Amino acid sequence: MTKRIMLATIAALVTGTASAEVPLFAAQCGAGITTDSNAKGQVYINGKVAKITKRPDGQISANSAGVWVDITPQGGSAPRITYTAKDKSTGACEVLSFKAPGGGHASSAPSRGDSTERAGRGDFDAHGPVQCAQGKQAMVQCNAAVAREGGGTATVVVTRPDGRKRFIFFEKGKAIGADLSQADGSQHFHATRKNDMYRIEAGHERYEFIEALVFGG
Numbered sequence: 001m002t003k004r005i006m007l008a009t010i011a012a013l014v015t016g017t018a019s020a021e022v023p024l025f026a027a028q029c030g031a032g033i034t035t036d037s038n039a040k041g042q043v044y045i046n047g048k049v050a051k052i053t054k055r056p057d058g059q060i061s062a063n064s065a066g067v068w069v070d071i072t073p074q075g076g077s078a079p080r081i082t083y084t085a086k087d088k089s090t091g092a093c094e095v096l097s098f099k100a101p102g103g104g105h106a107s108s109a110p111s112r113g114d115s116t117e118r119a120g121r122g123d124f125d126a127h128g129p130v131q132c133a134q135g136k137q138a139m140v141q142c143n144a145a146v147a148r149e150g151g152g153t154a155t156v157v158v159t160r161p162d163g164r165k166r167f168i169f170f171e172k173g174k175a176i177g178a179d180l181s182q183a184d185g186s187q188h189f190h191a192t193r194k195n196d197m198y199r200i201e202a203g204h205e206r207y208e209f210i211e212a213l214v215f216g217g
Contacts, residue, residue, distance in 0.1 A: 029083035029093035082179035092120030130209035
């Protein structure tokens with residue numbers, strides 16, 4: 001699986017209406033939001049063609065009628081898909097079907113062990129407090145939950161003071177991204193890990209928590 005680390009500063013975006021790199025998929029994104037793609041590389045949200053923005057890190061953002069869907073291709077595996085609804089609520093989408101770009105056989109949705117899919121449906125391994133802040137505000141305690149695959153691959157979901165959720169993705173102990181979209185006003189992502197502590201910047205938000213939340217134990 002190719003690791004994608006979002007750049008600390010976002011380079012120029014390339015915008016288009018279709019892309020051959022868009023995988024064929026169908027997904028359910030929370031209540032009342034569906035998304036799918038076709039062989040032309042178009043993405044549909046609730047049955048309407050969405051505007052596509054391709055980011056330098058490989059993520060594809062689709063926007064229609066105030067709903068954002070962010071697609072992270074993962075080669076021959078089902079893409080990671082998250083959404084931002086009109087009310088600014090966020091979450092992970094459940095991939096119902098998938099076919100890799102360039103051909104190949106359709107595969108099923110992610111297995112029960114896929115941490116992003118499990119987090120999206122609220123199937124967590126553990127809960128615990130983390131430190132979080134908006135902008136330059138002081139850190140406060142927020143509730144978090146984690147779905148783990150093992151070996152440091154996990155999805156941490158933090159519930160912020162305003163009630164919105166932020167999904168943060170880890171692969172083999174490395175924080176690789178969050179469910180940021182243009183609707184957040186910034187797609188900046190930066191993470192460090194020193195001793196047993198993660199410090200993460202996601203958009204205008206900051207998070208701190210111990211590595212045991214990701215690894216367990």
